Amino acid sequence: xxxxxSPSASPSTSDVSTxxxxxxxxxAPVRSPGFDRRGTFALAAIASAGLMTVLDGSIVTVxxxxxxxxxxxxxxxxxxxxxxxxxxxxxxxxxxxxLGDLLGRKRMFLGxxxxxxxxxxxxxAATTPALLVGARFLQGVGSAAAASVSLGILVxxxxxxxxxxxxxxxxxxxxxxxxxIGQVLGGALTESLSWHWIFYINVPIGLATLAxxxxxxxxxxxxxxxxxxxxxxxxxxxxxxxxxIYAVVGTTQYGWTSxxxxxxxxxxxxxxxxxxxxxxxxxxxxxxxxxxRSRNLVGANAVQMLMxxxxxxxxxxVSLAMQHVLGYGAxxxxxxxxxxxxxxxxxxxxxxxxxxxxxxxxxxxxSGLIMLVxxxxxxPSLPVHAGYAADLLPTMLLISGGGLAMPAAASLGMSGARExxxxxxxxxxxxxxxxxxxxxxxxxxxxxxxxxxALLRAGRSTPDALMGGYHLAFAVGVGLLLAALVxxxxxxxxxxxxxx
Numbered sequence: 001x002x003x004x005x006s007p008s009a010s011p012s013t014s015d016v017s018t019x020x021x022x023x024x025x026x027x028a029p030v031r032s033p034g035f036d037r038r039g040t041f042a043l044a045a046i047a048s049a050g051l052m053t054v055l056d057g058s059i060v061t062v063x064x065x066x067x068x069x070x071x072x073x074x075x076x077x078x079x080x081x082x083x084x085x086x087x088x089x090x091x092x093x094x095x096x097x098x099l100g101d102l103l104g105r106k107r108m109f110l111g112x113x114x115x116x117x118x119x120x121x122x123x124x125a126a127t128t129p130a131l132l133v134g135a136r137f138l139q140g141v142g143s144a145a146a147a148s149v150s151l152g153i154l155v156x157x158x159x160x161x162x163x164x165x166x167x168x169x170x171x172x173x174x175x176x177x178x179x180x181i182g183q184v185l186g187g188a189l190t191e192s193l194s195w196h197w198i199f200y201i202n203v204p205i206g207l208a209t210l211a212x213x214x215x216x217x218x219x220x221x222x223x224x225x226x227x228x229x230x231x232x233x234x235x236x237x238x239x240x241x242x243x244x245i246y247a248v249v250g251t252t253q254y255g256w257t258s259x260x261x262x263x264x265x266x267x268x269x270x271x272x273x274x275x276x277x278x279x280x281x282x283x284x285x286x287x288x289x290x291x292x293r294s295r296n297l298v299g300a301n302a303v304q305m306l307m308x309x310x311x312x313x314x315x316x317x318v319s320l321a322m323q324h325v326l327g328y329g330a331x332x333x334x335x336x337x338x339x340x341x342x343x344x345x346x347x348x349x350x351x352x353x354x355x356x357x358x359x360x361x362x363x364x365x366x367s368g369l370i371m372l373v374x375x376x377x378x379x380p381s382l383p384v385h386a387g388y389a390a391d392l393l394p395t396m397l398l399i400s401g402g403g404l405a406m407p408a409a410a411s412l413g414m415s416g417a418r419e420x421x422x423x424x425x426x427x428x429x430x431x432x433x434x435x436x437x438x439x440x441x442x443x444x445x446x447x448x449x450x451x452x453x454a455l456l457r458a459g460r461s462t463p464d465a466l467m468g469g470y471h472l473a474f475a476v477g478v479g480l481l482l483a484a485l486v487x488x489x490x491x492x493x494x495x496x497x498x499x500x
Contacts, residue, residue, distance in 0.1 A: 088140025097427015112145025240271030309440030313477030347403025371401025
């Protein structure tokens with residue numbers, strides 16, 4: 001990163017001349033530094049890893065019908081192509097983040113990318129359901145290792161507030177880009193080649209990421225395992241998170257009030273509570289509880305969980321409405337979502353860092369959430385014969401508020417992270433993101449399906465019943481965003497803007 005040279009010593013009175021006085025640190029205009037060559041490559045590696053992870057998640061959803069027909073998955077078994085990945089990814093993020101602090105974040109990042117590449121090759125070559133589900137689980141492990149330390153690497157590499165804001169904006173942009181690109185690319189690869197290539201596409205991206213990371217990501221030795229070798233704590237948190245996610249993803253089949261769901265949920269809660277108690281008394285805690293003393297850190301994680309849950313109503317339910325009711329194909333659906341991705345990306349890349357620097361992350365987060373509420377509030381009245389320009393495009397444009405909200409939430413979520421805790425704080429932030437994603441998917445799909453079934457029993461046509469179910473999901477999404485807005489206003493503390 002570029003640095004500002006220290007001013008030379010002041011001249012003595014005998015040295016004073018009539019020539020203009022050179023600008024000093026106090027008088028020279030302050031310019032925002034740019035990324036140096038190594039910083040640019042490191043950011044590119046982290047961004048491409050994030051792109052690959054999000055791309056993989058969205059590209060698989062498009063190809064599920066082809067995978068089911070080719071490998072003869074059962075109607076319930078096909079969901080494990082997604083669930084196996086989610087279990088490993090969400091369950092291991094927190095542990096992987098702490099291991100990055102202990103063993104070195106670069107080592108964890110490189111290992112995760114390498115495992116993800118190998119698992120992608122295995123998934124692409126799968127010939128049985130069991131082999132594909134196992135490969136997807138390994139992909140989740142690799143993604144957890146890489147994603148858990150990504151934000152930790154960013155905040156320790158870019159310490160200047162302006163550069164850090166821009167770096168987080170780039171990182172946030174990759175999520176929006178990957179989701180939309182995945183839908184378009186998934187349909188194109190599946191139709192032109194085969195579903196196997198949706199996994200093989202990860203190989204060149206992963207190898208390029210490895211090449212950049214080896215060269216540019218700084219080496220860090222880590223604290224050593226003795227600083228946090230808490231095996232019982234690791235077992236408790238992995239078991240608790242995986243059981244919790246397993247309970248949530250099963251609600252689409254068993255319901256929220258089933259004995260299975262309630263029993264697994266209660267056991268998961270007990271295991272997570274046991275983990276927190278363990279961290280209170282462990283000599284070398286896996287997650288030092290001091291990180292939870294920050295109101296901004298806790299509040300930002302809560303806001304993100306609610307926001308990501310609500311955004312499922314946009315990313316997935318809107319796609320379902322376009323394909324199942326409005327008659328869009330997979331490729332056309334991806335193109336229709338493109339303005340949203342461009343808007344989020346442009347806002348995150350070009351505007352968010354400047355606004356955060358001028359007004360502070362809390363104000364920018366609140367503004368972004370208000371835009372998201374306005375975007376989703378248009379959808380509960382979406383007609384069965386909706387036109388794109390009149391009915392969908394306004395939401396696609398307003399959803400660019402996510403480009404403000406996501407970088408601001410990430411800045412607050414990583415606020416106060418110490419050098420020795422950056423990995424676990426990053427892992428915690430990514431964990432709440434995955435919990436929000438899983439909970440949003442389960443809640444909104446089950447509510448939508450129940451509403452659709454009720455309308456069909458009442459004699460409504462299939463398109464009307466489907467859209468009625470989607471309307472309920474959109475309304476719940478608005479409620480979740482309003483709850484996130486309340487948390488942001490009541491819990492988060494305004495930070496002094498870092499004016500240039």
